[in-house]
Amino acid sequence: MEYIKPFKRILLVGCNECVTVCAAGGRKEVGLLASGLHMAVLKSGATIEIREHTLERQCDPEYVEELVPMIDGVEAVMSMACGCGVQEIARRFKNKPVFPALNTKFMGASERQGVWSERCQGCGDCLLGMTGGICPIARCAKQLMNGPCGGSTGGHCEIGEDTDCAWALIWERLKALGQIERYVEITPAKDWRPGGGSGPRKIIREDLAE
Amino acid sequence: MENFEPVIVAFCCHYCAYTAADMAGSQRLTYPANVKIIRVPCSGKVDALHIVKAFEKGADGVYVAGCLEGDCHFKNGNVRAARRVESVRKYLEEIGLEGERLEMVTMSAGMGYRFAQVATEMTEKIRKMGPSPIHLALAGGASEARKAANI
Ligand code: SF4
Ligand code: SF4
Numbered sequence: 001m002e003y004i005k006p007f008k009r010i011l012l013v014g015c016n017e018c019v020t021v022c023a024a025g026g027r028k029e030v031g032l033l034a035s036g037l038h039m040a041v042l043k044s045g046a047t048i049e050i051r052e053h054t055l056e057r058q059c060d061p062e063y064v065e066e067l068v069p070m071i072d073g074v075e076a077v078m079s080m081a082c083g084c085g086v087q088e089i090a091r092r093f094k095n096k097p098v099f100p101a102l103n104t105k106f107m108g109a110s111e112r113q114g115v116w117s118e119r120c121q122g123c124g125d126c127l128l129g130m131t132g133g134i135c136p137i138a139r140c141a142k143q144l145m146n147g148p149c150g151g152s153t154g155g156h157c158e159i160g161e162d163t164d165c166a167w168a169l170i171w172e173r174l175k176a177l178g179q180i181e182r183y184v185e186i187t188p189a190k191d192w193r194p195g196g197g198s199g200p201r202k203i204i205r206e207d208l209a210e
Numbered sequence: 211m212e213n214f215e216p217v218i219v220a221f222c223c224h225y226c227a228y229t230a231a232d233m234a235g236s237q238r239l240t241y242p243a244n245v246k247i248i249r250v251p252c253s254g255k256v257d258a259l260h261i262v263k264a265f266e267k268g269a270d271g272v273y274v275a276g277c278l279e280g281d282c283h284f285k286n287g288n289v290r291a292a293r294r295v296e297s298v299r300k301y302l303e304e305i306g307l308e309g310e311r312l313e314m315v316t317m318s319a320g321m322g323y324r325f326a327q328v329a330t331e332m333t334e335k336i337r338k339m340g341p342s343p344i345h346l347a348l349a350g351g352a353s354e355a356r357k358a359a360n361i
Contacts, residue, residue, distance in 0.1 A: 042348070043307075
């Protein structure tokens, strides 16, 4: 609300990919937020025009280009994509203020309808092959590499009853797979350079890049 | 707003409330003309977006009328509708509208009397609450922006 206060005409942009399946920033959420913002502004005694548009993807320049015919008619853009989408729009349209309408929280999976939990932190050097397919980086509160801490109780992490202990899960799974030797093996301290420790990361596919 | 006549939108399930409205008609029961009925195939089909847009266009009250618990033609559409109504109520509060302007009710197809009663009660309740601030803002000429946007 604070972001858009100074403006009379804004464009609210959704994204048809990840944020749509997470029910956070797809066409429907754009509609809901546009109505909500419009009503809140009306209630405050002001007026605003909110145009709605949802792109196929906001993280690819080809799709962001679609906004060209709409951009001149608005004073600011609010994006319901993840942070990548917001930044793509900001990069493309240098003279338009762009605001995020979401907080991008994590890479996760849906446990069941309407419930999402964190699964991966993009550490750049995947350990899942060693840990029975359960990530100790994203799912252990202490990111331990060699078994649980003393707080692991009855399968729960010490941070709360509703959080599974990643290491309890790993142990159960390795047992079921007959791979207990993986558990016993000592994993050395993790090299965080591929995990962001050496600055922003970039992937270049020589065969694709132009 | 003098002589305030509330605008109430009722999303009525085809298998219960909508038929109950018919029943009310054939029983010659009267209910306030303020209630605008929108027939839906199931109360579970009513999306948050439909409800919010109704308020955005100036409705003073909205209710979703589904089948009695356990009687949904599509198993649990009415339960889903109730949960959705609950979450939209919270959203309305966030926007600054009273959540009580939105209700979920249940009835069976034979309950013509209950249909008329709900329609009357809702109209009276909203009449007491007064016009929604959005209704007021739209009536006050703030609608130009929205009209320009063709919404
Ligand atoms: S080990 Fe690293 S890459 Fe693999 S799931 Fe965990 S955070 Fe993601
Ligand atoms: S209880 Fe388990 S998940 Fe929690 S910090 Fe300790 S080892 Fe990690």
